[in-house]
Amino acid sequence: MKTRITELFRVEYPIVQGGLMWIATAELTSAVANAGAMGFMTALTHETPEGLREEIRKCRSMTDKPFGINLTFLPSLRQPDYAGYLQVCAEEGIEFIETAGRNPEPFMPHLKAAGMKVIHKCTSVRHAKKAQTIGCDAVSIDGFECAGHPGEDDVTSLVLLPATVDALDVPIVASGGFGDGRGLVAALALGADGMNMGTRFVATQETPIHPAIKQAILDHNETDTTLVMRTLRNTERVLDNETARTVLEIESTGSATIDDLIPYVSGRRGLQEVIRHGNVDGGTLAVGQVMGLIHDIPTVAELIERIMMEAEDLISRALPGLLG
Numbered sequence: 183m184k185t186r187i188t189e190l191f192r193v194e195y196p197i198v199q200g201g202l203m204w205i206a207t208a209e210l211t212s213a214v215a216n217a218g219a220m221g222f223m224t225a226l227t228h229e230t231p232e233g234l235r236e237e238i239r240k241c242r243s244m245t246d247k248p249f250g251i252n253l254t255f256l257p258s259l260r261q262p263d264y265a266g267y268l269q270v271c272a273e274e275g276i277e278f279i280e281t282a283g284r285n286p287e288p289f290m291p292h293l294k295a296a297g298m299k300v301i302h303k304c305t306s307v308r309h310a311k312k313a314q315t316i317g318c319d320a321v322s323i324d325g326f327e328c329a330g331h332p333g334e335d336d337v338t339s340l341v342l343l344p345a346t347v348d349a350l351d352v353p354i355v356a357s358g359g360f361g362d363g364r365g366l367v368a369a370l371a372l373g374a375d376g377m378n379m380g381t382r383f384v385a386t387q388e389t390p391i392h393p394a395i396k397q398a399i400l401d402h403n404e405t406d407t408t409l410v411m412r413t414l415r416n417t418e419r420v421l422d423n424e425t426a427r428t429v430l431e432i433e434s435t436g437s438a439t440i441d442d443l444i445p446y447v448s449g450r451r452g453l454q455e456v457i458r459h460g461n462v463d464g465g466t467l468a469v470g471q472v473m474g475l476i477h478d479i480p481t482v483a484e485l486i487e488r489i490m491m492e493a494e495d496l497i498s499r500a501l502p503g504l505l506g
Contacts, residue, residue, distance in 0.1 A: 183490070186353035187220075187376035190299060190320055191278060192248050194218030195490055196376030197366070198355050199383050200303070200322065201252020201280055203227060203468075204453050205391055208237050212244035213388040213482035220376075222252040222280045231266035238274045250278030250301075255286065256331070264289065272296035280322070283331070285309075287316045303357065305333025310346045310354075321350060322378050325358030329381050329407075329470035331418055332358070340372070347373030361472040363492020367501075381470040387481045392460030395467065396479050404474025410447060410466065413438055418447070419470060424463035 185196045197219035199211065206224040214221030223241060228234045234251070241249060251271050253264065268289060271279065279293055282303035286293075293300050294317065301320040302313040310321045323346045325339025326332045337345075339358045347354055353376075356369035361382035369377040384391060385399045398421070408422040410429045413436070420426050429446050432438045445451070447466050455464025480488070 183493070185370070185375040187320065187355060190353055191220040191250075193220045195486060196370070197486060197489065198222070198322070198357075198376055198378040200357065200378045200380050201225075201254065201282065202380055202384065203254075203449060204457050205384060205389055206252065207390055208241035208244055209388050209390050210383065210386070210482070211249050212241050213386075214383070214486075215241075215245040215247035215249045217483040217486040218247075219486050220248065220250070220278075222250045222278070225251050225253045225267045225271075226262055231263055231270040234267055235270045235274060238270070238276065248278065250280055251276050252280040252282065254282040255284035256282075265292075268292055268296075271298070281318075285312065285316070286318070290317055301355065304346075305331070305342075306335050306337070307342070307345050307349050309333075311349055314350050314352050318352065320353040320355065320375075321346065322355040322357050323374075324378075325356075327471040328358030329419055330468040331416070332409075334415055334417060343369065343372045343374055358470065359472050361475045363489045363494075363496060365472075365475075366489055366493045367496045379472075380468075381472050382476060382485070383482070384469070385476050385479050386485055387479060391457050394460030394462060395456060398462045398467075399469060399473055399476055400479070402469075402473050404471045406473060407469055407471055411443060414440060414443070416440075418466070418468060420466040421462070421469045423467070425465050429466070 187196045195218045199214040199221040201222045201224040204227050211221035211223045225234050279298050280301050299319040302318045303322040304310040305324045313321050325342045326336050343356050354374045355376045355378045356374035357378035360377040366377050385396050406422050407419050408426050409417050411418050413433045425446050452465035455461045456467050
């Protein structure tokens with residue numbers, strides 16, 4: 183399947199594994215790359231730029247296919263060394279960067295000087311247009327269904343994606359609610375050049391996360407997410423568990439501050455309690471409404487092969503049949 187995204191990333195399939203904090207490491211991303219799709223490791227998973235350098239080299243030892251690095255610019259209790267991470271990417275010959283969160287414009291001269299292609303993840307048409315204006319090579323547009331930060335406009339992929347396609351000239355990746363071959367065909371039909379999957383990739387065998395959390399994704403459905411930190415305009419879609427409900431109770435007072443919520447939404451807590459120890463209620467876990475479409479834990483290669491078979495079957499048999 184050939185699209186502007188497969189050509190940009192030099193991959194076989196128009197499927198992207200986006201940056202997943204703590205999870206998108208060499209094990210997962212190399213598996214995605216080896217299966218013919220595009221994967222991004224998450225820079226901020228690593229305490230230091232040198233830690234990222236080691237992970238890049240580890241990933242290269244596991245695949246000779248293209249992969250990239252995700253760097254998310256979001257408010258943080260500890261200001262990351264963004265310049266240091268980007269310098270490591272340049273020194274290690276990384277060709278593709280996925281940015282997210284705040285506007286990456288201050289870093290664009292450095293990225294372009296290093297010859298990197300930049301795909302920026304956005305949650306609104308206005309931000310996607312800005313990304314194109316500042317020189318991003320592609321845009322990943324994140325609908326309201328997505329895991330993590332869906333923005334504050336609450337527009338679902340079915341509307342947000344074609345609206346973005348109408349407004350932009352650069353390649354577009356559909357994100358938020360996608361997890362199978364039907365989603366891929368729908369994304370292409372709506373004008374996208376490929377689809378991004380996060381939650382669906384979490385429930386694969388190669389993902390470095392406790393098996394109990396993978397099983398929890400199978401045990402829950404599309405109604406089992408909730409939105410926290412809305413009162414701070416830093417909305418995050420997470421699993422509806424005990425920790426999330428505690429956060430919502432604190433927010434309901436109307437006077438909650440980030441300091442009040444940090445003990446519960448801290449990424450460190452999620453890493454230790456949820457990802458490493460498998461305590462489903464021990465912290466917040468970013469998951470999307472696509473949970474309702476996830477029913478097994480295949481290998482990455484099995485998942486991508488199945489998606490492409492479903493998509494090709496739909497395109498070659500099912501859709502033409504509708505025309506009689």
